Amino acid sequence: MKESLSIWQIEKINEHRREREKSFIIAEKPVTIFLNDKEIITLLATPENLKELAVGFLLSEGWLREDKPVESIELEPEGFVRIKVKYRTSLTEKLFLKRTITSGCGRGVIYYNVLDALDMPKIRSRQKISGAMVFDLMQELNRRSLLYRQSGSVHGAAIADPEGIKIFCEDIGRHNAVDKVLGRAFLQGYSPQGKILLTSGRVSSEILVKAAKRRMPFIFSYSGPTDLAVQMARELGITLAGYVRGHRMKIYAHQERIKV
Template sequence: MNNTYKTVRAWRIKEGTREEVADPVTVESPLTLYFNDSEIVTLLCTMEYPDELAVGFLCSEGFLKSRDDIKSVAVDSEAAAVRVTSRKSAMIAEQTFLKRYITTGCGKGTSFYHLSDAVLRPIDTEFRIGSGQLLDLMTEAQRMSELFKTTGGVHSSAVCSEGKILYFREDVGRHNSVDKLIGRCFLEGIDMGDKVLLTTGRISSEILIKAAKMGVPVLASRSAPTELAVRHAQELGVTIAGFVRNKRMNIYTYPERITII
């Protein structure tokens, strides 16, 4: 049985008529993350790649700094939990995370809000990508979004090299789809300095800082950025491209990285 969506009864009104239909909707499930036996957070997510989501979330929140920090990652499907065991204590990260969670715990994510929390260096790279290549990558990512085609109820994100999608992930939460990619790239030890991060969701300051923490020079979306994301991107050396669709895009920061090709 597919655990990413279920069929529910709905009533469709079209052209003045009403009919009962079976409609597929995305399954949203709780996943609890444990770090060294401490319960950290319960995320509402699409239950695919839970190990990547757990590792990516812990990277984003400062619990993990390198692959050597991880001793094991265990997925408990019955308990809907992921247990990450680390060689290092994370007392400071836990305290910082809990403080942030209390102040932003309204279901909108728990990532760094202040740049001083993230302790990031501006990205300095000679990486360039053609505008045509970026549009083609976004089109290809849309083709890959099978769960969205079925339900219309998920966001998708992708890590790309100059002309190829390396990893693609979907989730009910745009933060989760990005964290899954962070987790995969972290586990694989992939250098992100010459990669592009695509997303279908709004580019918020939280998504921007996740990308900056990965070292991604170009962040692109079919949707819009927020003013705070643009401001942080300018400070952190990240190129933001929004509304990447229909043979057009808006570039908000560091436009020299996207060439006219």
């Protein structure tokens, strides 16, 4: 927590008065991810849970296999995360051949075409949850967002089930926050399949694909979705709801899974 925040002297204007005060500022650091000694990407992130971020990113991009363990993870002071696996990844030769500029902060890169995700098998979950449970989960997400309350400059993400939030992380990037919770789930041996993804940020197609790859049938957000995310949610069988605030929400896809 301490390394994620710094205190700066700032000046504030309140109507016609100028005031000096100390303010918490969120940290932003470059994080370079290596897989089997090959540099993959440098992300800008909040400097906590960086091993989880690296694993989650590589899982989301298809570099790591869910059914194979990671041999080792090392975090170096320079912000380098070095991951080693004993198997060969077929994407190595495609590193610079198929990249997509994302809608995330800092013009992120993903190494696949999001539209290819439409070829994934549809999620046919019969699980249903109540609207009251959705509201409770989002309130719990807000309660856990300590960095946000102190700085106002981060996103929160969580993996939850009907009993509550199981994994929670924060980051300056909404994609990073989701990758962190997915990476932590992998490292803890906790399967996100059939679980709920919560996010404070906009649900873009990239976020939707991250959940679809993990076979998560529910995404709930404090913000709204993009039109491509709605289209993909409807085709891939994911219940998508946004603007979950107080006791209200808007359901964009597969509303039959939410009971009033």
